[in-house]
Amino acid sequence: MISYDIYNQNGEAVGKAELSEKIFGQKPNAALVHQAVVAQMSNERKVLAHTKDRSEVAGSGKKPWKQKGTGRARVGSVRSPIWKGGGVTFGPTNDRNFSKNLNAKMKKKALCIALSDKVSDKNLAILDEMSVAEYKTKTFKKIIDVLSEKALTVKGRRSILVIDQSPAASTKASARNLPDVKLITVENLNLVDLLKYKQVIATNSALKTIEERYQ
Numbered sequence: 001m002i003s004y005d006i007y008n009q010n011g012e013a014v015g016k017a018e019l020s021e022k023i024f025g026q027k028p029n030a031a032l033v034h035q036a037v038v039a040q041m042s043n044e045r046k047v048l049a050h051t052k053d054r055s056e057v058a059g060s061g062k063k064p065w066k067q068k069g070t071g072r073a074r075v076g077s078v079r080s081p082i083w084k085g086g087g088v089t090f091g092p093t094n095d096r097n098f099s100k101n102l103n104a105k106m107k108k109k110a111l112c113i114a115l116s117d118k119v120s121d122k123n124l125a126i127l128d129e130m131s132v133a134e135y136k137t138k139t140f141k142k143i144i145d146v147l148s149e150k151a152l153t154v155k156g157r158r159s160i161l162v163i164d165q166s167p168a169a170s171t172k173a174s175a176r177n178l179p180d181v182k183l184i185t186v187e188n189l190n191l192v193d194l195l196k197y198k199q200v201i202a203t204n205s206a207l208k209t210i211e212e213r214y215q
Contacts, residue, residue, distance in 0.1 A: 002119060006126045006204055009143045011150035017126050017204060019119065020211050026109065026116040036110035036191050039102040047098070051091030054079045059086070107191075108214055114194040115210070125151035125201045130164045132171045140174035144181060144201070152199045161197035163189060165205040186210060 002019040019025075059079040067074050081089040118124040125147045132140050144160060162175065162183045175183040182197065186209045194200070202210075 004119070004124070004126055005151070006128050007147060007151050008128050009131065009146070011146040014128055017207065019207070020215065023112050023211055023214050024116050024119045026113045028117065029109070029113055032106060033110050033113055033191070033195070036102060036107055037195065039100040039107075040190065040192055042098045042100045045098045047094050047096050049092040050094040051088040053089070053091070053093075054081060054087030057085065057087045111189070111191050111194065112214060114191055115200075118194070118200050122153040123199045125199070126207060127201055127203050129205075130162075130167060130171055130203050132168070132174045135170050135173045137174050137177045140171065141178055144178070147201055148199070152201075159196075159198040161193055161200045163200065163202040163206045163210075165203055165209060186213070 002021060002024055004017045004019050005013045006015040006017050008014050054077065057079050059077070061077065061079075064075055064078055065072065075083075078086065080086045115124075127143075127147065130143075132143070144158070144162075148158065148160070158180045160181045162181065163186060164171065164183065165186060167175075167183060167185065172183060175181060180197075182193065184193065186206050189210065
């Protein structure tokens with residue numbers, strides 16, 4: 001087990017958490033993490049580009065002129081790809097599929113490796129409880145600033161992912177206007193966010209749920 005301090009919203013250490021080494025003590029594996037990131041981003045990719053082929057463009061289906069006797073090249077349709085305004089050959093279409101399959105155990109291990117990296121670098125702060133009674137960004141920012149100063153090692157530009165079990169409406173509203181700060185639930189925990197944000201602040205209840213889910 002890994003012993004880790006628990007802080008309150010004033011930045012005071014109020015206890016110890018015992019983190020499972022199966023979740024928070026994984027060894028680095030860059031190849032696996034890269035594979036999991038590529039799979040996640042590919043599965044989230046939206047197919048936007050679409051060109052029309054000769055069956056989709058507007059135009060008559062009538063043969064422009066007879067096959068022989070005119071001295072011109074034979075042609076069967078004004079929608080031919082070699083004609084201006086005709087269809088496009090081999091263009092991008094919206095039926096492309098970029099999704100990638102990844103084994104569930106591999107996905108789980110990659111996420112655990114990212115969490116372990118935060119723990120080993122002391123870039124994880126455990127909060128006993130997240131409580132923002134007022135709908136004020138200033139109140140939420142004060143909590144983030146205090147924990148950044150007292151519990152996190154990386155200083156400088158803020159880049160924080162906040163994980164809460166079930167944040168109240170006032171907490172969500174207070175967090176959404178802060179740049180470089182993202183509030184998510186355990187249900188929305190994902191590898192890309194863990195890698196994008198340098199620091200993580202998680203409530204004790206959220207970490208217990210993560211351990212139960214990925215144990």
